Amino acid sequence: MFRTLAIAITLGGAGTALAAQDTGQIPFPEDYRSWHHHHSTVNLDGHEPAGNVGIQHVYADAAALEGLKSGKFAKGATFAVDRFAYSADGNHSLSQAARKVVAVMVKDDERYPETGGWGFQAFKGGDPNARAVTDGGIQCFSCHIPLADNDYLFTRGQ
Numbered sequence: 001m002f003r004t005l006a007i008a009i010t011l012g013g014a015g016t017a018l019a020a021q022d023t024g025q026i027p028f029p030e031d032y033r034s035w036h037h038h039h040s041t042v043n044l045d046g047h048e049p050a051g052n053v054g055i056q057h058v059y060a061d062a063a064a065l066e067g068l069k070s071g072k073f074a075k076g077a078t079f080a081v082d083r084f085a086y087s088a089d090g091n092h093s094l095s096q097a098a099r100k101v102v103a104v105m106v107k108d109d110e111r112y113p114e115t116g117g118w119g120f121q122a123f124k125g126g127d128p129n130a131r132a133v134t135d136g137g138i139q140c141f142s143c144h145i146p147l148a149d150n151d152y153l154f155t156r157g158q
C-alpha cells in the first residue's frame, strides 16, 4: 500500500518534468469571441511569413486584460488571435473569408519556462481538435522573443 503510493508520487514527479513544454493539453478557447477585443490587423499579400496573410483579431480574456493594465500576468491569462483569409472585391474592399487559425498564448510560468512563461497553441481552421503546435511552442516563441520588454507580447496597452 505505502510502496504503491511512493511509486505513484515518483512517477507523478517525472511526468510533470517531461510535460514542462507540452502544449498539447491547452484547450480551445471556447468563448474567446466574448473576450475583450483589443485590436485587429490586416496582413496584406506580400506579408512575411505568407501563412500569416489575412485579417486577424486579437482578444484578451479578463485576466489578460488585467495584465495589460498592471503589467503582471496571472497564471491562466490568455490571449487569442483569430485569423481569416480575405477576399477583395472590385471596389477596393477586403472581406473576411474562411477562418485560417485560432492561436492562443496561455500564461503559466511554471509550466512553460522555455517560452517566456507562455504556452503556445494554435487550432487550424478554428477546429478545437486540430492542434498545430507540436514543438512546445518554440517555433512560435522565436518571433515573440524580441518583445521580452513587454512579456513577449506584441499587444500593448488596453
Ligand code: HEC
Pocket (backbone or CB within 6 Å): 040, 041, 048, 049, 056, 058, 079, 080, 081, 103, 104, 105, 120, 121, 122, 133, 139, 140, 141, 142, 143, 144, 152, 153, 154, 155, 156
Ligand atoms: C512570424 C512571426 C510570428 C510567429 C512565428 C508567431 N507569432 Fe504570434 N504574433 C506575431 C505578431 C506580429 C503578433 C501581433 C499580431 C497583431 O497585432 O495583430 C502576434 C501576436 C500573437 C498573439 C496575441 C498576443 C500578442 O503577442 O500580441 C498570440 C496569442 C500569438 N501571437 C500566438 C502565436 C502562436 C500560438 C504562434 C505559433 C503557432 C505564434 N504566435 C507564432 C508574430 C508571430
